[in-house]
Amino acid sequence: MAEPFGIGLLGCGTVGSGVAKLLLEQPGRLAARAGRPLVLRRVVVRDPRKPRDVALPPGVLTTDLGEVLGDPAIQCVAELVGGTTWARQAVLQALAAGKHVVTANKALLAEHGAEVFATARRHGRAVAFEASVGGGIPIIAALSQGLAANQITSLQGILNGTCNFILTGMTENGSAYADVLAEAQRRGYAEADPTLDVNGTDTAQKLAILAHIAFGVDVLPSAIECRGIADMQQADLRFAQELGYTVKLLAEAWLRDGQLALHVSPVLVRRLTPLAQVRGAYNAIHVVGDAVGDTLYYGRGAGQMPTASAVVADLIDMAIGRAQRSFQTSRLWAGQEAGITLLPAHSVRSRFYLRLLVVDQPGVMAEVTRVLAQHHISIASVVQHESLDEHEGDTVPLVIMTHTTLTGHFRAAVAGVDRLPCVMAPSVYYPVAD
Ligand SMILES: NC(=O)c1ccc[n+]([C@@H]2O[C@H](COP(=O)([O-])OP(=O)(O)OC[C@H]3O[C@@H](n4cnc5c(N)ncnc54)[C@H](OP(=O)(O)O)[C@@H]3O)[C@@H](O)[C@H]2O)c1
Numbered sequence: 001m002a003e004p005f006g007i008g009l010l011g012c013g014t015v016g017s018g019v020a021k022l023l024l025e026q027p028g029r030l031a032a033r034a035g036r037p038l039v040l041r042r043v044v045v046r047d048p049r050k051p052r053d054v055a056l057p058p059g060v061l062t063t064d065l066g067e068v069l070g071d072p073a074i075q076c077v078a079e080l081v082g083g084t085t086w087a088r089q090a091v092l093q094a095l096a097a098g099k100h101v102v103t104a105n106k107a108l109l110a111e112h113g114a115e116v117f118a119t120a121r122r123h124g125r126a127v128a129f130e131a132s133v134g135g136g137i138p139i140i141a142a143l144s145q146g147l148a149a150n151q152i153t154s155l156q157g158i159l160n161g162t163c164n165f166i167l168t169g170m171t172e173n174g175s176a177y178a179d180v181l182a183e184a185q186r187r188g189y190a191e192a193d194p195t196l197d198v199n200g201t202d203t204a205q206k207l208a209i210l211a212h213i214a215f216g217v218d219v220l221p222s223a224i225e226c227r228g229i230a231d232m233q234q235a236d237l238r239f240a241q242e243l244g245y246t247v248k249l250l251a252e253a254w255l256r257d258g259q260l261a262l263h264v265s266p267v268l269v270r271r272l273t274p275l276a277q278v279r280g281a282y283n284a285i286h287v288v289g290d291a292v293g294d295t296l297y298y299g300r301g302a303g304q305m306p307t308a309s310a311v312v313a314d315l316i317d318m319a320i321g322r323a324q325r326s327f328q329t330s331r332l333w334a335g336q337e338a339g340i341t342l343l344p345a346h347s348v349r350s351r352f353y354l355r356l357l358v359v360d361q362p363g364v365m366a367e368v369t370r371v372l373a374q375h376h377i378s379i380a381s382v383v384q385h386e387s388l389d390e391h392e393g394d395t396v397p398l399v400i401m402t403h404t405t406l407t408g409h410f411r412a413a414v415a416g417v418d419r420l421p422c423v424m425a426p427s428v429y430y431p432v433a434d
Helices: 014-025 027-034 065-069 086-096 106-122 139-146 161-173 177-186 201-215 234-242 304-320 322-330 364-374 407-418
Strands: 005-010 038-044 076-079 100-103 152-158 245-256 259-270 282-289 293-300 349-359 379-383 395-402 428-433
Touching: 005 014, 005 065, 005 086, 005 304, 014 027, 014 038, 014 304, 027 038, 027 304, 038 065, 038 304, 065 086, 076 086, 076 304, 086 100, 086 106, 100 106, 100 304, 106 201, 139 201, 139 282, 139 293, 139 322, 152 201, 161 177, 161 234, 161 245, 161 282, 201 245, 201 259, 234 245, 234 349, 234 395, 245 428, 304 322, 349 364, 349 407, 364 379, 364 395, 364 407, 407 428
Parallel strands: 005 038, 005 076, 076 100, 259 428
Antiparallel strands: 152 245, 152 282, 245 259, 282 293, 349 395, 349 428, 379 395
16 A cells, blocks of 8 residues: 555544544555555644543644644644634744645634645645535535536525524524523533624635635625624514515525625525425535536534544545546636626625514504516515504504615615604514525
8 A cells, every 4th residue: 555644633623533533443445445544643732631522642742833843754744623713823834844734724714824824835735625615525526526517507506504494493483592502502512601602704705615606706704794693583574474585694606697695694595405304403505507417415524523524524635646647637725717706795685584674553554565576676475464563653563574675775675665654673684485
């Protein structure tokens, strides 16, 4: 068998210890797949006294990155630390030291991909990052290899297991947002500080990476319009159900006539579609290509072993030399692909769900529809339940589903509706996927 492929792990937390487990417990399987042994030579951590999820061989654990960078028997570094400070420096130094890099760090690639990839190219090294999006789902390989003959025309993904777990719990059990979030934290799905998950940032970072692979566009997460689920209310989940929809936090990309629309938002998805059926902490991505048509990828989007599965797949690709060959030709993060521009949010066409809290009196519906009509919004359906209370001046929810319209027109209409004296609270609205 060919010479061993030496690996240095940076980080031995949730994902790092999963990777170490696979390398130490499945050497035969991995060597057979890679055509050479994968050898774990060093593991860099912050605190060497911390108990680990895996029994590391003596002498492997260190706090000194230099021991990895200076070891000629290490060909590849797996960065499983996270964040964009220490990890960024470590990755840049590893590339400069002539190591290939495998990473699960979506924040690093989404924010500093251009720098990381340019450094890799300068030093003739490769970067692989299957685990950065969709955990154990091989979506990067699907887009860059399996679907390479296609122009991707759309992509819709449930990319954050925490948010999907919360929305599923709220929808199926009628639980309050805070209660399901606490349950997600108890089960280890949500971080102690879940802000980046629930405000959509994590999903936007993953969408930025997918947009690079699928459409060749350079886009930072901050350029993607992003709405999370932190203000999700039971009322909207119930109305969505009544109308035949389920609410999902989606990352969406649509390519039309050379213009690419990207956004992250809770979206009403028809209840019988595959994405609507994705429950709990699972992820799924629906990708449409011009030759292949519809494809769907589903699986665990996070967690120790699913994420380790993706990291080790990249390590095997590096050991074979396949990742290096594809990296050279892919030109990722190397500049915007000619012909594709980003479509501003106000020009995106969509249907919308709109919930108003209105005074329960005659003439209200006419006032609301007049404002909508002024902004060219046509109504597809209306739900207003009979008020249980006969007292004049009470408020009732009024739910409107629109036909397809420009987002800019719709938002201007909502601003107008919210100024009506009969509307008693800021309106709530979400896009509808059909
Ligand atoms: N967890 C998941 O399910 C998941 C899924 C997909 C992608 N990811 C990504 O995978 C990466 C790792 O996530 P994780 O959940 O495994 O994180 P984690 O459990 O917090 O582990 C982080 C590891 O990095 C080490 N570390 C932190 N700062 C360091 C420093 N300055 N020097 C040396 N080592 C340092 C820590 O050392 P100590 O142990 O000594 O503190 C720890 O072993 C992140 O980029 C994350 O976004 C995670």
